[in-house]
Amino acid sequence: xxxxxxxxxxxxxxxxxxxxxxxxxxxxxxxxxxxxxxxxxxxxxxxxxxxxxxxxxxxxxxxxxxxxxxxxxxxxxxxxxxxxxxxxxxxxxxxxxxxxxxxxxxxxxxxxxxxxxxxxxxxxxxxxxxxxxxxxxxxxxxxxxxxxxxxxxxxxxxxxxxxxxxxxxxxxxxxxxxxxxxxxxxxxxxxxxxxxxxxxxxxxxxxxxxxxxxxxxxxxxxxxxxxxxxxxxxxxxxxxxxxxxxxxxxxxxxxxxxxxxxxxxxxxxxxxxxxxxxxxxxxxxxxxxxxxxxxxxxxxxxxxxxxxxxxxxxxxxxxxxxxxxxxxxxxxxxxxxxxxxxxxxxxxxxxxxxxxxxx
Amino acid sequence: xxxxxxxxxxxxxxxxxxxxxxxxxxxxxxxxxxxxxxxxxxxxxxxxxxxxxxxxxxxxxxxxxxxxxxxxxxxxxxxxxxxxxxxxxxxxxxxxxxxxxxxxxxxxxxxxxxxxxxxxxxxxxxxxxxxxxxxxxxxxxxxxxxxxxxxxxxxxxxxxxxxxxxxxxxxxxxxxxxxxxxxxxxxxxxxxxxxxxxxxxxxxxxxxxxxxxxxxxxxxxxxxxxxxxxxxxxxxxxxxxxxxxxxxxxxxxxxxxxxxxxxxxxxxxxxxxxxxxxxxxxxxxxxxxxxxxxxxxxxxxxxxxxxxxxxxxxxxxxxxxxxxxxxxxxxxxxxxxxxxxxxxxxxxxxxxxxxxxxx
Numbered sequence: 001x002x003x004x005x006x007x008x009x010x011x012x013x014x015x016x017x018x019x020x021x022x023x024x025x026x027x028x029x030x031x032x033x034x035x036x037x038x039x040x041x042x043x044x045x046x047x048x049x050x051x052x053x054x055x056x057x058x059x060x061x062x063x064x065x066x067x068x069x070x071x072x073x074x075x076x077x078x079x080x081x082x083x084x085x086x087x088x089x090x091x092x093x094x095x096x097x098x099x100x101x102x103x104x105x106x107x108x109x110x111x112x113x114x115x116x117x118x119x120x121x122x123x124x125x126x127x128x129x130x131x132x133x134x135x136x137x138x139x140x141x142x143x144x145x146x147x148x149x150x151x152x153x154x155x156x157x158x159x160x161x162x163x164x165x166x167x168x169x170x171x172x173x174x175x176x177x178x179x180x181x182x183x184x185x186x187x188x189x190x191x192x193x194x195x196x197x198x199x200x201x202x203x204x205x206x207x208x209x210x211x212x213x214x215x216x217x218x219x220x221x222x223x224x225x226x227x228x229x230x231x232x233x234x235x236x237x238x239x240x241x242x243x244x245x246x247x248x249x250x251x252x253x254x255x256x257x258x259x260x261x262x263x264x265x266x267x268x269x270x271x272x273x274x275x276x277x278x279x280x281x282x283x284x285x286x287x288x289x290x291x292x293x294x295x296x297x298x299x300x301x302x303x304x305x306x307x308x309x310x311x312x313x314x315x316x317x318x319x320x321x322x323x324x325x326x327x328x329x330x331x332x333x334x335x336x337x338x339x340x341x342x343x344x345x346x347x348x349x350x351x352x353x354x355x356x357x358x359x
Numbered sequence: 360x361x362x363x364x365x366x367x368x369x370x371x372x373x374x375x376x377x378x379x380x381x382x383x384x385x386x387x388x389x390x391x392x393x394x395x396x397x398x399x400x401x402x403x404x405x406x407x408x409x410x411x412x413x414x415x416x417x418x419x420x421x422x423x424x425x426x427x428x429x430x431x432x433x434x435x436x437x438x439x440x441x442x443x444x445x446x447x448x449x450x451x452x453x454x455x456x457x458x459x460x461x462x463x464x465x466x467x468x469x470x471x472x473x474x475x476x477x478x479x480x481x482x483x484x485x486x487x488x489x490x491x492x493x494x495x496x497x498x499x500x501x502x503x504x505x506x507x508x509x510x511x512x513x514x515x516x517x518x519x520x521x522x523x524x525x526x527x528x529x530x531x532x533x534x535x536x537x538x539x540x541x542x543x544x545x546x547x548x549x550x551x552x553x554x555x556x557x558x559x560x561x562x563x564x565x566x567x568x569x570x571x572x573x574x575x576x577x578x579x580x581x582x583x584x585x586x587x588x589x590x591x592x593x594x595x596x597x598x599x600x601x602x603x604x605x606x607x608x609x610x611x612x613x614x615x616x617x618x619x620x621x622x623x624x625x626x627x628x629x630x631x632x633x634x635x636x637x638x639x640x641x642x643x644x645x646x647x648x649x650x651x652x653x654x655x656x657x658x659x660x661x662x663x664x665x666x667x668x669x670x671x672x673x674x675x676x677x678x679x680x681x682x683x684x685x686x687x688x689x690x691x692x693x694x695x696x697x698x699x700x701x702x703x704x705x706x707x708x709x710x711x712x713x714x715x716x717x718x
Contacts, residue, residue, distance in 0.1 A: 035516050092474060093474055112522050112526065115451060115474060116522060117515075130505055133501060142489060142497055142500060149485050149489065153482055156397070156476075157397060161393040165393070167471065
């Protein structure tokens with residue numbers, strides 16, 4: 001089996017473990033029909049598939065430092081629940097129509113019920129995390145909860161930045177603003193927190209319950225740095241895929257970001273590269289409400305991105321951040337004697353896949 | 360000073376302590392202007408006043424069993440944060456225009472940013488509760504978090520019931536459905552959880568950290584029962600005030616519930632009392648979109664409620680539940696030797712005020 005197939009196999013195995021933890025935890029039956037619908041709404045996104053990348057990252061970092069995968073499953077399931085409830089709200093906030101190949105939850109049930117179902121699922125995330133007490137003890141459980149709380153702070157701040165640009169019709173976004181937004185909105189919940197949670201849980205089965213990590217605090221700082229670079233690369237690749245992926249695999253609408261007027265690195269590059277007249281023209285198109293944009297207009301902007309080398313530029317920036325991340329990963333893992341070398345290679349494969357995937 | 364003034368004084372004092380805890384905790388300054396707006400949005404509802412009833416209930420139950428008010432302030436502040444973030448989302452879900460005399464948050468900033476600000480404030484609630492570790496220790500902090508998680512389950516289930524009736528244009532609501540909805544949507548977060556949190560925290564300053572309460576588990580069950588009755592009475596009184604209060608004190612729109620088509624006990628009684636033709640007529644009016652209802656139509660339904668004794672009936676049901684609650688309160692407090700008698704009288708005053716207030 002080649003490395004890619006081995007990785008897909010690993011992701012599938014992990015996803016099954018995590019899905020079981022989630023779907024066994026979420027409530028199923030009640031004799032009140034309205035609440036029955038709520039339970040179905042809560043199970044909807046978690047049942048739709050997805051790759052379970054964040055959960056797998058958490059499991060791998062736990063095993064990396066000699067921990068047992070079982071110890072991290074609840075935290076990994078909490079991460080996936082986080083993604084699911086916040087996507088319910090994001091889909092409303094971003095006006096997204098589709099999620100994982102099916103209509104977004106608010107398109108099926110209306111905005112009002114979907115906001116409430118997102119809140120209910122958010123509550124279930126904390127409730128699930130509280131069950132960690134049994135395997136991780138009281139103090140470690142509280143430490144994990146603090147990581148989730150920090151992750152939520154960062155994610156909502158990132159979302160606020162992006163929404164403000166959209167609703168404020170603000171097109172003067174600099175690359176550094178974009179990088180800050182992406183670090184907050186994507187890197188924290190995709191890379192930084194999953195990695196840190198895994199490390200924290202790696203010591204659960206040891207006698208002292210502490211991770212077998214030298215210089216834990218400075219290692220955690222390095223992981224934040226690593227995760228920020230990796231998360232930036234991940235998001236840029238995700239945005240590039242929105243322009244270039246094979247729609248049948250992608251699950252979302254190709255070029256949807258242009259219809260949404262999303263401030264991507266490609267767009268920022270394009271607006272900084274073209275003439276003042278062209279810039280005005282692009283902004284005029286992208287400022288229109290979604291339903292007023294024509295396919296020709298979108299194609300026009302997409303072609304300009306190609307011609308101006310904006311897509312190529314974004315790929316290069318992603319690649320630079322990805323390399324920085326991998327360098328930090330090697331630095332972190334080579335300085336720790338407790339590192340499991342086989343898991344290190346598996347983790348490296350997954351991390352490289354994050355920024356080289358084609359859907 | 361008469362009892363009413365003493366109570367207002369106590370509420371004011373408690374509210375100041377709780378507000379301080381909230382406003383000192385929420386973030387203030389950042390050099391990113393978009394995030395600055397998020398911080399302002401998060402501070403908006405908590406800065407608008409309100410009576411702080413739920414926080415005060417928590418503080419009083421803590422003192423009732425010999426606890427120190429200081430021990431319960433973080434939990435009380437968490438309860439008020441809960442109310443504030445969930446109101447941000449409720450106001451969107453219910454299409455409310457006003458909150459505490461000012462435009463609802465989504466009317467000021469748009470639905471998208473308001474959903475996100477609600478989530479950010481929700482996150483801050485858990486973050487604030489985690490600071491309880493310092494005063495309450497790890498295990499008690501986790502127990503408090505479980506109470507919050509249970510409260511959120513109940514509240515979102517209640518909200519789902521009510522929203523489903525509205526959006527499903529369902530008018531066949533029975534009194535028992537209404538009572539279940541109100542117990543979930545209002546009683547848990549207004550009465551049950553605030554009381555239980557106070558009790559749990561009453562032992563914080565004792566050597567063993569456990570509340571000085573005989574038969575803790577069965578007392579907690581009784582408190583749930585007490586809180587359900589009181590919460591039902593509280594909500595019915597609230598709904599009656601929406602029809603009858605003095606608008607200058609009330610802070611929300613008088614008769615707003617009729618414009619919203621809210622299923623109140625008065626409406627359920629009315630629909631069960633009138634003739635089939637009249638019933639159809641009322642439903643036809645209330646089913647219209649808010650902006651299509653005329654003042655005359657609303658007045659017509661209101662007058663029918665008066666004529667059919669529906670308002671009087673609702674007041675009686677509220678009064679029955681209030682009496683049951685007070686009976687349980689007396690039972691709980693008279694069987695416990697650790698009860699502080701002065702605090703018992705203060706608490707009784709507050710509880711009676713909840714269902715006898717005129718705004």
